[in-house]
Amino acid sequence: MVRQIAFMNQKGGVGKTTTAVNIAAGIAKAGRKVLLVDLDPQAHATLHLGVGTSSESDAQRTPTIYDLLLDPAVTLESVVRPARPNLDLLPAETDLAAAETELATETDRLTRLRNAIDKAQSNGAGYQYVLMDCPPSLGVLTLNALACVREVFIPMQAQFLALQGVGKMMQTVALVGRTVNPNLHVTGVILCCHDSTTTHGREVVADLDGFFEQARGTDVPWRNGRVYRPVIRRNVKLQEAPSFGQTIYEYAPKCAGAEDYGALAVNMVKEWDELLARQDASVVTRGAARAAVKA
Template identity: 40%
Template sequence: MVARRPRIITVANQKGGVGKTTTAINLATALAAIGENVLIVDLDPQGNASTGLGVERSEREISSYDLLIGDVTIAQSAVKNAVPGLAVVPSTLDLLGVEMEISASPDRALRLRKAIEAPNGGAEAYDYILIDCPPSLNLLTLNSMAAADSVLVPLQCEFFALEGLSQLLHTVDQVRSSLNPRLTIQGIVMTMFDGRNNLANQVVQDVRTHMGDKVYETVIPRNVRVSEAPSYGKPAILYDLKCSGSQAYLQLASEVIRRERLLRAA
């Protein structure tokens, strides 16, 4: 029997503070809640996805750094948490030095892909692998895009949203032409939306005008409960299922699955 291949989605935006890690954590949790087996690979040296899933820094003996340098497999580095069906390959500050360590290697941008595609490496246990990238377009982000099927872009409802998006889309095009021809844009999700703010409404309208059906119908609201959840080491969906932010991420998970089914059927 041929091992199944997980769908790999990288959550990326070179701009910080757009809700990237929050989206990765809560989308993964929502997917797990509806029966999917999900792995988050934390590729951000800050390690916020790991913290947000309750993995203490003292517990991160094996990390995504070890995965990239080839010392461990997915199965050896994945850590389970309080969410059934969800695991995380945690991050440590060691990732800050990984670019220098692998920069001279011909396969420097393909390390994560090789780890995921390794026979019996453990990736086959998951339906979805979500990769949380650092807020920059560096070698770690290139590794994530080279390994992924698609890119999910969280975009904050602010004035310069489209300006940053164009740079990211250019990078996706470059990766598609040089490293990973299967890479697509899974979708763009508008985050931190405040309906009372006229600018936020205008930004959503402008992004939909420029990007069309690439933009998810679901819009993630600015929500205090979602902001509080990481300090308790929990996804918002566990911290407060009924809050507007949690409900939005559940809706987003449904949209992601619908899009993935359409892609597979195409």
């Protein structure tokens, strides 16, 4: 089973890209095969990993996710770039902004990314994690991500106004879930740039924990959600790393940002391994029960 996560928040500048890149790199460091999909025409994840795409003047364009979305004949394998050991990147470029309008009349416009990933996986791509960095809007690009994944993670900053937006965003995910992808769930909030020394910061975290607690046992798509720990502390190294085209583990491996994202990535791998082990065990148990009934 592949873990597929979209990092989504319609609000800009909340930490989506910083989180997607450093979680992807952290999971790859833990030895799992990861595909990071850059769905943002700002191409920040692509730049953060230091992967160059061609400029307009280049005679030979390197293909990007734009080509993949516009032409169903383009394969994922021909666009993906190896970025680090165990970490492949589906890069973006500024042209991607045009995809929204260029795809407007295509009936399969919301499932092109899903189809390309499914095809590559059945051809043996072998990704264990597919992580998507969404743009700060709910257009065709974000909807392509939401059509693929089972999980939505919401990176945010713990401020009262951000909190106000969370309920609304959950409703959006529920609506998209009903129309595009019924398997969609909000599994996590990641608090980026957090200051737990302030009373306000602590109060917002407690409110968020309460919000998810209240949803347990209901049928809303965030009933299994929670605030992931550790929260990510404010750390200037996280701001500096992208301009060097480096992940936080390469740029400043001992800083608070590397510690927090590293621990979060390890926790995510651990919880997924445990879930897979539980599923294996239940398959074995069901198999044994069937054998016993037959005997």
